[in-house]
Amino acid sequence: MVVRALRDEGVKYIYGYPGGALLHVYDAIFQQEEVEHILVRHEQAATHMADAYARATGKAGVALVTSGPGATNAVTGIATAYMDSIPMVVITGQVMSYLIGEDAFQETDMVGISRPIVKHNFSVQSAEEIPETIKKAFHIAQTGRPGPVVVDIPKDCTTPTERYEYEYPKNVKMRSYNPITRGHTGQIKKAVDLLLSAKRPVLYTGGGVVLGDASAELIELAQMLNVPVTNTLMGLGGYPGTDRQFVGMLGMHGSYEANMVMHHSDLIIAVGARFDDRVTNGVDKFCPTAKIVHIDVDPASISKTIRADVPIVGPAKSVLGEMIQLVKASKKALDAEAIKSWWEQIEEWRGRHGGRFRTDDSELMKPQQVIEMLSKVTNGDAYVCSDVGQHQMFAAQYYKFNKPNRWINSGGLGTMGFGFPAAMGVKLNFPDADVACVTGEGSIQMNIQELSTCSQYDMPVKIICLNNQSLGMVRQWQDMNYESRHSQSYMKSLPDFVKLVESYGHVGMRVDKYSDLEAAMTEAFAMKDRLVFMDIAVDPFEHVYPMQVPRGSMRDMWLSKTERT
Amino acid sequence: MRHIISVLMENEPGALSRVVGLFSQRNYNIESLTVAPTEDETLSRLTVTTLGDDRVIEQITKQLNKLIDIVKVVDLTEGEHIERELMMIKMKANNGQVRAEIKRTADIFRGHIIDITPNTFTVQLVGSSDKLDAFITALGTANIMEVVRSGVSGIARGEKVLSL
Ligand SMILES: Cc1ncc(C[n+]2csc(CCOP(=O)(O)OP(=O)(O)O)c2C)c(N)n1
Numbered sequence: 114m115v116v117r118a119l120r121d122e123g124v125k126y127i128y129g130y131p132g133g134a135l136l137h138v139y140d141a142i143f144q145q146e147e148v149e150h151i152l153v154r155h156e157q158a159a160t161h162m163a164d165a166y167a168r169a170t171g172k173a174g175v176a177l178v179t180s181g182p183g184a185t186n187a188v189t190g191i192a193t194a195y196m197d198s199i200p201m202v203v204i205t206g207q208v209m210s211y212l213i214g215e216d217a218f219q220e221t222d223m224v225g226i227s228r229p230i231v232k233h234n235f236s237v238q239s240a241e242e243i244p245e246t247i248k249k250a251f252h253i254a255q256t257g258r259p260g261p262v263v264v265d266i267p268k269d270c271t272t273p274t275e276r277y278e279y280e281y282p283k284n285v286k287m288r289s290y291n292p293i294t295r296g297h298t299g300q301i302k303k304a305v306d307l308l309l310s311a312k313r314p315v316l317y318t319g320g321g322v323v324l325g326d327a328s329a330e331l332i333e334l335a336q337m338l339n340v341p342v343t344n345t346l347m348g349l350g351g352y353p354g355t356d357r358q359f360v361g362m363l364g365m366h367g368s369y370e371a372n373m374v375m376h377h378s379d380l381i382i383a384v385g386a387r388f389d390d391r392v393t394n395g396v397d398k399f400c401p402t403a404k405i406v407h408i409d410v411d412p413a414s415i416s417k418t419i420r421a422d423v424p425i426v427g428p429a430k431s432v433l434g435e436m437i438q439l440v441k442a443s444k445k446a447l448d449a450e451a452i453k454s455w456w457e458q459i460e461e462w463r464g465r466h467g468g469r470f471r472t473d474d475s476e477l478m479k480p481q482q483v484i485e486m487l488s489k490v491t492n493g494d495a496y497v498c499s500d501v502g503q504h505q506m507f508a509a510q511y512y513k514f515n516k517p518n519r520w521i522n523s524g525g526l527g528t529m530g531f532g533f534p535a536a537m538g539v540k541l542n543f544p545d546a547d548v549a550c551v552t553g554e555g556s557i558q559m560n561i562q563e564l565s566t567c568s569q570y571d572m573p574v575k576i577i578c579l580n581n582q583s584l585g586m587v588r589q590w591q592d593m594n595y596e597s598r599h600s601q602s603y604m605k606s607l608p609d610f611v612k613l614v615e616s617y618g619h620v621g622m623r624v625d626k627y628s629d630l631e632a633a634m635t636e637a638f639a640m641k642d643r644l645v646f647m648d649i650a651v652d653p654f655e656h657v658y659p660m661q662v663p664r665g666s667m668r669d670m671w672l673s674k675t676e677r678t
Numbered sequence: 679m680r681h682i683i684s685v686l687m688e689n690e691p692g693a694l695s696r697v698v699g700l701f702s703q704r705n706y707n708i709e710s711l712t713v714a715p716t717e718d719e720t721l722s723r724l725t726v727t728t729l730g731d732d733r734v735i736e737q738i739t740k741q742l743n744k745l746i747d748i749v750k751v752v753d754l755t756e757g758e759h760i761e762r763e764l765m766m767i768k769m770k771a772n773n774g775q776v777r778a779e780i781k782r783t784a785d786i787f788r789g790h791i792i793d794i795t796p797n798t799f800t801v802q803l804v805g806s807s808d809k810l811d812a813f814i815t816a817l818g819t820a821n822i823m824e825v826v827r828s829g830v831s832g833i834a835r836g837e838k839v840l841s842l
């Protein structure tokens with residue numbers, strides 16, 4: 114019933130790892146061909162693969178893990194998806210229902226463990242419930258503010274000898290769950306009024322635009338009014354990175370101009386973004402002159418950290434669509450003079466090149482140069498799946514994303530080990546696309562075992578490892594706040610990555626000089642059907658800048674090791 | 679400020695733990711909590727009293743509304759409402775003077791003596807939490823052996839109802 118329900122839901126791939134509680138289900142998988150199972154090497158990777166599929170397509174990915182250790186290994190992946198509002202269905206095996214509560218072999222209370230990190234979870238009580246429960250799980254995961262849903266199924270509910278009537282419901286209705294489908298027209302009118310009378314407006318947009326498929330509407334609204342746009346870490350790609358109106362990412366490692374624009378604006382239109390602490394910096398000093406319009410599907414995100422003047426609860430796509438219509442119909446227009454001088458100011462900030470990296474004479478590459486090269490070699494069109502650390506921030510700052518759903522990273526939880534399985538999940542579903550995993554020598558080792566899965570299923574991703582021989586992001590904080598006492602942020606004993614990947618049957622490349630980089634990277638991406646691991650030596654002393662000064666305002670930033678705003 | 683939040687939710691296993699979990703996970707305070715099925719046995723009614731400024735209370739109601747099992751949420755303290763709590767209190771009552779004193783005080787507070795032994799009185803009292811507190815203050819804690827309070831239940835005044 115489980116496998117049939119997944120098939121009827123239209124699921125093509127599931128990612129998982131078998132075990133005692135799932136043996137019946139795995140036997141059912143064996144006896145059909147419509148749902149293909151990908152055997153990972155660690156359950157965490159299964160969840161990240163499912164998660165990345167969802168980030169790239171907007172549809173829920175599916176992971177299947179056994180009870181006990183299988184389920185607990187999946188916890189990090191579930192939490193990762195939860196923090197970034199990613200739709201995902203995780204099916205966990207459970208011990209026989211008559212053993213639950215007895216500390217049976219491989220029993221863990223997965224419903225309890227997962228409760229704070231899921232949108233919802235279900236504990237199946239009888240086999241008849243399975244089809245409807247799975248339908249509900251997809252419905253909840255994919256609608257409203259998306260999120261992961263866990264379905265815990267005791268082994269005896271999947272016994273193949275017991276037969277039940279099976280029907281997969283087309284729709285489900287739940288009296289207690291009615292996600293909002295459009296914004297309040299009166300509020301939207303107010304927002305448009307404010308927008309058209311603003312002198313220094315900015316559009317601040319997040320993951321909600323990407324997940325909510327609202328990029329086209331964002332572009333149209335921004336361009337018809339010539340308003341600057343900044344994206345959060347999760348929102349990158351929501352607005353084209355090469356467009357003049359794009360001022361870059363904002364926040365802790367945001368661009369100088371993005372943070373200046375925010376601080377000095379008189380109107381912030383926040384769309385599908387949640388005023389996270391990595392964005393706002395000190396909330397009491399946040400954007401003192403700005404009025405705030407906040408558009409979000411989740412009412413609880415609005416006025417949580419920063420009070421909104423005009424709250425609008427609704428999906429980004431429909432609300433932005435209505436705003437566009439209202440702007441078109443309005444007799445009022447933006448004050449052209451004001452917008453002109455706003456742009457002059459912005460261009461001046463942009464011209465200062467605050468926080469951009471500098472190269473020196475040494476042959477040692479700057480990590481930023483590697484990302485710029487990646488952007489060039491792949492034309493800004495690759496799926497870039499990142500791990501967590503300095504390399505992630507460099508990728509966010511220097512890769513110019515032209516399209517949404519291509520920047521795939523763990524923003525909310527910051528999960529090292531996410532990038533590689535994520536790249537696998539994307540590559541499997543988009544076999545013709547360029548898929549890069551940007552990682553560090555620390556992060557890649559958190560799920561390196563998946564090199565084996567890649568050989569088995571032929572997933573030729575490109576791993577771009579910015580090897581700075583240290584846990585760079587940790588070391589940067591130690592440099593800045595702990596007088597460079599590098600406690601445990603240096604790993605001796607790094608493997609020879611080239612030999613390592615070769616032992617799995619993949620291609621390894623080591624690049625030490627910038628002058629070799631372009632040719633090597635071009636060659637790597639030309640090998641369409643091979644996994645290539647590029648181990649790239651970069652400057653181990655580089656820091657990520659700009660960096661906001663803790664608890665300051667948005668404009669308080671370190672621009673280099675010695676300059677501050 | 680103290681708020682009384684009333685919640686209508688699916689009467690399903692796990693629903694209560696989601697509510698309690700939400701409060702601890704997000705560091706919200708719970709003063710008291712009561713829960714029982716309603717006349718429609720698929721629904722439970724939960725009442726929680728909590729402390730917090732307007733921003734916190736707004737977050738609490740929004741976060742509660744987000745839980746999938748929850749059907750409706752109201753903050754009763756936003757409107758006219760009635761709150762009641764039940765208390766049973768067992769006291770040492772081993773001489774005539776104390777017994778008379780307890781009896782008199784219970785009468786003033788419209789309590790009932792619901793159990794008696796030669797050495798104890800057990801009094802039942804219904805009212806707002808303030809009234810129950812006042813009763814304890816009036817009698818002093820010296821003779822108290824045991825106090826059981828139900829936690830607050832509440833309902834809106836007038837014709838307003840919390841239902842499907
Ligand atoms: C699972 C996990 N453990 C610890 C951390 C804390 N952490 C954040 S960045 C970082 C260092 C990452 O090192 P590396 O992958 O080499 O990237 P770099 O910063 O050097 O580019 C650490 C340890 C984390 N984010 N995730």
Ligand SMILES: [Mg+2]
Binds near residue numbers: 554579581583
């Ligand atoms: Mg590193």
